[in-house]
Amino acid sequence: MASNNTLVVPHAHAALDQMKYEVAREIGIAIPQDGYYGDMATRDAGALGGNITRRLVQMAEMQLAGRASR
Template identity: 60%
Template sequence: MARNNLVVPQASHALDQLKFEVAQELGIQLSPDGYNGNLTTYNAGKIGGSITRRLVQIAEQSLGGANNFR
């Protein structure tokens, strides 16, 4: 039972696309049908961490740069 609700539900497709893009960059094969039960915790963490890193970069760029708050 997923409890992570998207603030912007329309972003679901973009987040899925980002997940597959990041996994491909890391050389991790994801199942196109959505079932990834054979994915190791380590690889899932690599994908999630990379997605988070990229989303933070996007947010920093949209705010005008990473160094504004340091």
């Protein structure tokens, strides 16, 4: 079975990675330096993912609002 985790914009990976570190720093979660998330608490991982999703939705809403006002 193929993975559905492919990015629509391939070079967006770096921007998403940067956002992950920014959001983690804002909410006080330490990102593992070795890249292994197996020791991260489920609550922290969920908070991180939820905040990233919230930020992405806000960005999309702002873009759509900008297009609608033109």
